Amino acid sequence: MLENHLHFAAQAPRLDKCVASFKSYTAARLIELLKEHHAERLLARLRFAKKAHKQDREYQFWQEGSHAELLFSDEVMRQKLDYIHYNPVQRGYVDLPEHWRYSSARSYMGQEGLIEVDRWH
Numbered sequence: 378m379l380e381n382h383l384h385f386a387a388q389a390p391r392l393d394k395c396v397a398s399f400k401s402y403t404a405a406r407l408i409e410l411l412k413e414h415h416a417e418r419l420l421a422r423l424r425f426a427k428k429a430h431k432q433d434r435e436y437q438f439w440q441e442g443s444h445a446e447l448l449f450s451d452e453v454m455r456q457k458l459d460y461i462h463y464n465p466v467q468r469g470y471v472d473l474p475e476h477w478r479y480s481s482a483r484s485y486m487g488q489e490g491l492i493e494v495d496r497w498h
Contacts, residue, residue: 382440384461386448386497396443404438454497458485 389395411420420436427437448454462485465477474482484494 384464386454386457386461392445393443400439404436407438408436458497 387395408420408423411423423436423438427434446457448457458481462474462480462482465471465480466474471477474480475486475488477483478491481490481494481496483490484496
């Protein structure tokens, strides 16, 4: 099964609604892109993945649910940021956290990232 994970630290009124909206929008756009590029093997895997969870759509792109955790101290926030930044390294995708182009680690290293990041401390 495909595993699509997104790790982030965020704050927003009704964060659950924001996350659901993001997942819905990105899944729809990415599935459109896969269809345009005739990525039939990937689409078949996404079709298979949905069988365990959804009856109202053809594909399952994102993992079900979200797993929010309350970040109650500076120490816990630092631990979570380190986990997020080092995840692509541990998976073997890059050698250093700032090499992952989609990571806020770039901003924390003083480099320009793909999106603006409100850095914590």
